[in-house]
Amino acid sequence: MKKTKNLRLTFLLFGTALILSGCAKTTTTATDGKLTITNASYDPTREFYMAYNEKFEAYYKNKTGKEIEVIQSHGGSGSQARSVIEGAGADVVTLALAHDITLIEKAGLIEPDWIKEFKDNSAPYTSTIVFLVRKGNEKGIKDWDDLIREGVSVITPDPKSSGGACWNFLGAWYYAGKQFNGDETQMKNFMSKLYSNVTVMDPGARGATTTFVENGQGDVLIAWENEAIMATEEYPDKFEIVSPSMSILAQPSVAIVDENADKNNTQEAAKEYLDYLYTDEAQKIIGEYGYRPSNQSVLKEFSSKFDLNMKLCTIDDFGGWDAAYEKFFADGGIFDEIYEN
Amino acid sequence: MVKKYIKKDRVIPGFGLTMGITLFMLSFLILLPLLSVMVFSLKLTPHEFITLITKENVINSFQTSILCSFVAAVVNCFFGVILAWVLVRYDFPGKRIMDGLIELPFALPTAVAGITLSKLYSDTGILGKPLAQLGFKISYTKAGLLIALVFIGLPFVVRAIQPVLEKLDPQYEEAAYILGAGKVKTFLKVILPELRPALWTGFGLAFARGMGEYGSVIYISGNSAREKTQVISYVIMQKLNYVDYAGATAIALIMLIISFLILLVINMIQICQSRRTNFI
Amino acid sequence: MKKDKRRESQGVKWLLIGISVLFMAVMLVLPLVSVIVNSFSLGIPFYVRSLQAEFTRSALKVTLLAAVIAVTVNTFFGIGAAWVITKFSFKGKQILAALIDIPFSISPVIAGLAFLMTFGRLGWANSPITQLNQWLGTDIKIVFALPGVILATIFVTFPFVSREIIPVLHAQGTDEEEAAALMGASGFYIFRKITFPHIKWALVYGVILCTARALGEFGAVNALSKARGKTFTLPLEIDALYLSGSSDSITAAFAVSSLLVIMAITVIAVRNILEYQSGKKEKSV
Numbered sequence: 001m002k003k004t005k006n007l008r009l010t011f012l013l014f015g016t017a018l019i020l021s022g023c024a025k026t027t028t029t030a031t032d033g034k035l036t037i038t039n040a041s042y043d044p045t046r047e048f049y050m051a052y053n054e055k056f057e058a059y060y061k062n063k064t065g066k067e068i069e070v071i072q073s074h075g076g077s078g079s080q081a082r083s084v085i086e087g088a089g090a091d092v093v094t095l096a097l098a099h100d101i102t103l104i105e106k107a108g109l110i111e112p113d114w115i116k117e118f119k120d121n122s123a124p125y126t127s128t129i130v131f132l133v134r135k136g137n138e139k140g141i142k143d144w145d146d147l148i149r150e151g152v153s154v155i156t157p158d159p160k161s162s163g164g165a166c167w168n169f170l171g172a173w174y175y176a177g178k179q180f181n182g183d184e185t186q187m188k189n190f191m192s193k194l195y196s197n198v199t200v201m202d203p204g205a206r207g208a209t210t211t212f213v214e215n216g217q218g219d220v221l222i223a224w225e226n227e228a229i230m231a232t233e234e235y236p237d238k239f240e241i242v243s244p245s246m247s248i249l250a251q252p253s254v255a256i257v258d259e260n261a262d263k264n265n266t267q268e269a270a271k272e273y274l275d276y277l278y279t280d281e282a283q284k285i286i287g288e289y290g291y292r293p294s295n296q297s298v299l300k301e302f303s304s305k306f307d308l309n310m311k312l313c314t315i316d317d318f319g320g321w322d323a324a325y326e327k328f329f330a331d332g333g334i335f336d337e338i339y340e341n
Numbered sequence: 342m343v344k345k346y347i348k349k350d351r352v353i354p355g356f357g358l359t360m361g362i363t364l365f366m367l368s369f370l371i372l373l374p375l376l377s378v379m380v381f382s383l384k385l386t387p388h389e390f391i392t393l394i395t396k397e398n399v400i401n402s403f404q405t406s407i408l409c410s411f412v413a414a415v416v417n418c419f420f421g422v423i424l425a426w427v428l429v430r431y432d433f434p435g436k437r438i439m440d441g442l443i444e445l446p447f448a449l450p451t452a453v454a455g456i457t458l459s460k461l462y463s464d465t466g467i468l469g470k471p472l473a474q475l476g477f478k479i480s481y482t483k484a485g486l487l488i489a490l491v492f493i494g495l496p497f498v499v500r501a502i503q504p505v506l507e508k509l510d511p512q513y514e515e516a517a518y519i520l521g522a523g524k525v526k527t528f529l530k531v532i533l534p535e536l537r538p539a540l541w542t543g544f545g546l547a548f549a550r551g552m553g554e555y556g557s558v559i560y561i562s563g564n565s566a567r568e569k570t571q572v573i574s575y576v577i578m579q580k581l582n583y584v585d586y587a588g589a590t591a592i593a594l595i596m597l598i599i600s601f602l603i604l605l606v607i608n609m610i611q612i613c614q615s616r617r618t619n620f621i
Numbered sequence: 622m623k624k625d626k627r628r629e630s631q632g633v634k635w636l637l638i639g640i641s642v643l644f645m646a647v648m649l650v651l652p653l654v655s656v657i658v659n660s661f662s663l664g665i666p667f668y669v670r671s672l673q674a675e676f677t678r679s680a681l682k683v684t685l686l687a688a689v690i691a692v693t694v695n696t697f698f699g700i701g702a703a704w705v706i707t708k709f710s711f712k713g714k715q716i717l718a719a720l721i722d723i724p725f726s727i728s729p730v731i732a733g734l735a736f737l738m739t740f741g742r743l744g745w746a747n748s749p750i751t752q753l754n755q756w757l758g759t760d761i762k763i764v765f766a767l768p769g770v771i772l773a774t775i776f777v778t779f780p781f782v783s784r785e786i787i788p789v790l791h792a793q794g795t796d797e798e799e800a801a802a803l804m805g806a807s808g809f810y811i812f813r814k815i816t817f818p819h820i821k822w823a824l825v826y827g828v829i830l831c832t833a834r835a836l837g838e839f840g841a842v843n844a845l846s847k848a849r850g851k852t853f854t855l856p857l858e859i860d861a862l863y864l865s866g867s868s869d870s871i872t873a874a875f876a877v878s879s880l881l882v883i884m885a886i887t888v889i890a891v892r893n894i895l896e897y898q899s900g901k902k903e904k905s906v
Contacts, residue, residue, distance in 0.1 A: 071849075199563070215463045354811070441889040444889060448834075453874075496833075555728055574728040577730055
């Protein structure tokens with residue numbers, strides 16, 4: 001019996017040692033003296049930040065003489081916000097909508113009033129919602145009301161799990177409001193018809209693009225303008241963009257995650273990183289990757305790329321993100337109402 | 342503490358040691374983390390909890406997950422027995438390769454499996470196209486969900502049955518055969534009862550795995566609340582994206598209880614069965 | 622009469638083989654072939670280049686590390702658990718067995734969350750760890766770092782080994798071990814000489830299942846690992862490539878997937894060779 005006890009003890013010690021040795025491994029990662037900052041961003045910005053980070057690292061070296069490395073992290077906007085709350089030590093966040101940053105603020109990691117910290121409501125680039133259709137536009141889709149016709153198959157992600165999908169919903173809602181002079185019953189009816197034409201609802205915007213582009217589902221994809229531009233550049237003879245008469249100005253926001261930046265001593269570098277987004281050089285990269293530069297004169301240089309005649313509402317027309325979330329997307333909100341009927 | 346349970350008639354040594362390892366690792370690696378997440382569901386009042394889990398989409402997702410995992414597990418049992426039988430009893434060219442391929446659903450990341458399957462079975466895919474012409478739509482329907490679950494569950498069933506079948510003494514069968522029982526009868530009366538515990542295990546594991554599956558399912562199911570193709574994991578993910586930890590963990594808690602009960606029943610059947618067979 | 626029966630059984634044999642081959646072809650082989658075909662769609666040089674990318678190499682290292690540790694821990698645990706469950710009777714045995722199986726049915730989403738809520742910023746273990754770090758002057762991190770990836774991999778593959786051994790040990794019963802114990806053999810000796818030969822192949826199956834699952838795990842690790850090129854495993858790298866959107870990177874994603882398939886096939890081939898050789902040995906004895 002005594003022997004068993006000893007053995008048991010050895011086992012416990014062994015197990016603990018094993019786990020501790022696993023822990024010890026990571027302590028060696030970030031010690032080579034180089035400054036690193038982590039940027040938690042959403043899915044469609046992958047290519048843009050890859051190009052931007054390279055530019056920024058050179059710029060920072062030039063300006064301060066110090067080496068810096070930017071580590072990128074991408075995912076659905078909501079889940080990125082959540083992982084920052086749960087401890088993924090990002091120094092800056094560049095997310096799809098202000099509401100996701102507000103969630104981090106509420107968890108106490110970002111100081112209130114972050115939205116005033118950078119120019120243009122901390123949105124260095126904007127985008128909007130457009131339609132991507134197959135070449136030739138056989139179904140003749142021109143505007144939002146074409147999406148509710150019978151036999152049109154629409155692809156859009158689930159607003160319950162995707163930030164981009166919320167912009168899509170609000171764009172359509174804005175159009176319906178103008179069409180029916182704000183009569184909510186008719187507007188809901190319109191939305192209900194639109195969403196009954198949705199044949200595949202992916203959990204995220206990138207997934208929806210894949211379903212439409214790679215798997216050949218649906219006649220029309222409601223998409224971020226930058227995603228649509230990318231798809232037409234990738235496959236110029238397979239898809240074309242249709243700009244509806246009106247849509248919504250999507251403002252992806254940026255902020256410094258104060259708690260992490262203070263802990264990592266990266267406040268200054270993080271501010272530099274986000275400030276640099278507003279310079280002419282960076283604004284040009286923004287335009288090249290299909291986002292609308294917030295700098296008006298740079299935007300004009302890219303006017304052939306964007307349809308600047310679209311009438312765009314903003315989130316303020318819905319009383320800000322918090323109010324819009326509560327009204328449309330919370331459990332039992334308008335989305336649930338129109339989708340279940 | 343442990344000593345108290347050690348009865349005098351326990352002759353095989355090693356109880357304390359193995360029990361120690363099992364309990365230590367189980368609590369440290371599995372139960373402790375699970376408890377810390379379940380604490381969040383306690384933030385709901387009982388009333389909120391009930392309202393949340395009786396919401397239509399939550400109930401639908403439970404129905405979908407349970408139904409599809411069940412059917413998928415049944416399909417896997419059927420083909421699993423045939424596959425295991427063929428692999429153990431027959432010799433034919435390519436047998437080794439076939440045997441080796443069984444585990445591959447595990448090695449393929451679930452997301453890749455989901456993407457590949459949804460492409461193959463979508464109405465422009467190699468398999469989906471002819472099926473669509475016959476009027477069967479697979480991708481983005483429950484049928485697609487089922488295929489993904491069969492795909493991920495298959496190794497469990499085959500690998501549960503195979504070792505038992507290998508150990509099975511062919512003398513029983515020969516005896517039954519000589520006594521005049523037909524092939525089918527021999528299989529049903531002699532072999533199947535022997536396989537039953539293993540079959541239950543395989544069924545239970547495939548079922549349990551299907552209940553929790555996420556990666557391979559989300560790409561092929563279409564996730565439509567209206568067509569009831571949302572699975573539980575997807576609804577949990579929806580809640581989490583709204584940073585609703587309490588809501589997400591409440592659903593997870595129910596899911597955990599259901600699968601714990603299923604696993605418990607299966608383990609009991611298995612243990613009873615083996616006790617019975619041991620005393621024959 | 623006899624001849625008829627034999628012919629009938631030959632017919633049954635080939636029918637069953639036919640069903641199996643067809644089922645395997647549709648359910649397993651076709652998806653795999655489509656992965657392989659996709660991965661070579663831009664030619665072999667592109668394929669090789671995707672595998673040599675820095676991110677892929679780092680992901681390969683992380684995956685192998687996590688898989689090796691997870692398989693070691695779980696083999697060790699699995700043998701212990703199977704022994705305690707099959708060789709002894711005690712109260713709560715069924716409950717224990719069911720608890721061990723829990724990771725099978727937990728949504729990977731929740732598995733990842735479980736570690737975040739224990740070791741993450743909101744978890745109760747966070748402040749002790751921070752204090753420990755201050756005290757030792759270290760920077761130990763569990764989640765969003767390698768230990769988290771390893772823990773999550775152990776979690777999802779936890780029951781695999783024990784699950785494979787338990788049915789075999791059940792079928793074998795306890796008579797032989799009891800006899801040996803009465804004759805005074807030590808526990809380890811009994812295990813080595815009596816139990817191990819019975820469970821050898823089940824153990825190998827279990828280890829292979831465990832390895833395969835550890836290589837392919839996505840959901841749980843996804844929640845805990847956010848830095849590409851540092852803590853990404855191969856499945857995460859595949860996801861990142863796939864979501865990069867351009868058709869080039871999608872092909873690269875399939876190329877990296879084929880790497881996982883190759884690794885799995887290698888493990889399985891090794892098992893087959895071992896089995897074959899030992900089979901030969903047994904026959905010659």
